[in-house]
Amino acid sequence: MAPTITDKDFKVHHDRNQVTPFKDDEEEDAYTRYVTRYSDGTVKLRNPNIELMDQDILYHLALGNESHDLKEMFGDIKFVCMGGTPKRMDNFAHFIMNEIGYKLPAGMQLQDISAYSYRYSMYKVGPVLCVSHGMGTPSVSILMHEMIKLMYHAKCRDPIFIRIGTCGGIGIEGGTVIITDDALDGQLRNSHEFTILGETVHRPAKLDKKLARELKSLASADDPYDTIIGKTLCTNDFYEGQGRLDGAFCEFSENEKMAYLEKLREHGVVNIEMESTIFAALTHHAGIKAAVVCVAILNRLNGDQVNAPKEVMHEWQQRPQILVSRYIRKVLAQNGQLKSLLGHQGSIKSPRRFTFVQQESQAHD
Ligand code: R2B
Numbered sequence: 001m002a003p004t005i006t007d008k009d010f011k012v013h014h015d016r017n018q019v020t021p022f023k024d025d026e027e028e029d030a031y032t033r034y035v036t037r038y039s040d041g042t043v044k045l046r047n048p049n050i051e052l053m054d055q056d057i058l059y060h061l062a063l064g065n066e067s068h069d070l071k072e073m074f075g076d077i078k079f080v081c082m083g084g085t086p087k088r089m090d091n092f093a094h095f096i097m098n099e100i101g102y103k104l105p106a107g108m109q110l111q112d113i114s115a116y117s118y119r120y121s122m123y124k125v126g127p128v129l130c131v132s133h134g135m136g137t138p139s140v141s142i143l144m145h146e147m148i149k150l151m152y153h154a155k156c157r158d159p160i161f162i163r164i165g166t167c168g169g170i171g172i173e174g175g176t177v178i179i180t181d182d183a184l185d186g187q188l189r190n191s192h193e194f195t196i197l198g199e200t201v202h203r204p205a206k207l208d209k210k211l212a213r214e215l216k217s218l219a220s221a222d223d224p225y226d227t228i229i230g231k232t233l234c235t236n237d238f239y240e241g242q243g244r245l246d247g248a249f250c251e252f253s254e255n256e257k258m259a260y261l262e263k264l265r266e267h268g269v270v271n272i273e274m275e276s277t278i279f280a281a282l283t284h285h286a287g288i289k290a291a292v293v294c295v296a297i298l299n300r301l302n303g304d305q306v307n308a309p310k311e312v313m314h315e316w317q318q319r320p321q322i323l324v325s326r327y328i329r330k331v332l333a334q335n336g337q338l339k340s341l342l343g344h345q346g347s348i349k350s351p352r353r354f355t356f357v358q359q360e361s362q363a364h365d
């Protein structure tokens with residue numbers, strides 16, 4: 001039985017200057033749930049200012065709670081999938097649409113909901129929101145604040161966040177799928193360092209271990225690549241910060257670089273990317289179940305340059321998407337929701353005749 005948290009406990013823990021250590025993970029989870037969820041599972045914010053504001057403009061998403069009916073637009077969101085580029089998230093949105101059998105009304109197409117922000121892209125496919133997050137922790141941080149507020153305004157219940165990305169493998173071949181166990185910062189700490197009002201604050205970069213194991217269990221023996229779980233190093237730079245010799249600057253030797261990568265490997269680090277600590281720290285702080293699934297696009301023990309052919313890269317980048325889609329399908333099926341999505345009659349009755357009709361029409365341009 002999870003421990004019960006009272007208002008009195010809340011006050012003790014809420015005061016930044018009197019953080020009381022939790023007895024164990026279970027107590028911390030119960031406390032986090034208390035401060036981040038209403039009793040019906042909808043998202044509660046750890047910021048009392050928001051509900052006092054006349055309106056909340058989610059500036060980088062080109063959305064607002066007074067300009068848009070966010071509950072109507074996003075209230076059914078169950079999964080928020082994020083990846084670096086708008087193109088990858090557009091691909092994922094179309095892919096997941098097919099995978100969950102979600103059908104757009106005739107003549108409609110997916111629209112980038114955040115197009116007017118010119119910052120991030122966002123596509124909605126039924127219960128799945130697909131959002132680009134850009135590169136590096138500052139970009140993800142801004143997006144996470146607004147996405148968590150979006151979940152709150154939309155009254156989403158227990159949303160799950162998953163980052164789908166690329167990374168460099170350490171002793172791991174290109175094409176391998178890596179599920180992050182722990183996200184580590186440049187000093188191998190399992191936390192993200194914030195500077196708030198000039199002070200250094202650390203928040204644990206914890207991901208959901210059960211979700212990581214569940215994702216791993218969905219890898220198939222028939223997949224022509226490995227799917228592994230391991231520690232992920234998150235850096236603030238792609239070049240010197242990841243020990244590359246090929247940046248505009250490099251003031252260390254190849255031997256020093258290799259010794260560093262070896263040290264990482266001994267520490268259990270299997271991959272390097274640039275967003276996992278902030279993603280883990282902010283989802284954990286918001287009590288949101290989250291996972292990071294990346295594909296290695298090179299093995300850093302063999303070099304620094306990313307030079308796999310375009311088609312190979314494209315196929316590799318689909319691999320985390322395939323794993324995540326298996327998970328989403330599984331959850332929807334368990335909740336009896338997949339059937340209702342698949343229940344719609346598809347608009348194409350015969351692909352062969354469909355192609356024929358399209359070609360005929362084009363011929364009469
Ligand atoms: C992986 O790839 C990007 C750098 O090329 C960065 O966003 C990351 O984490």
Ligand code: URA
Nearest residue numbers: 166167168272273274
């Ligand atoms: N992304 C990174 O951050 N590093 C790599 O080596 C590859 C992708």
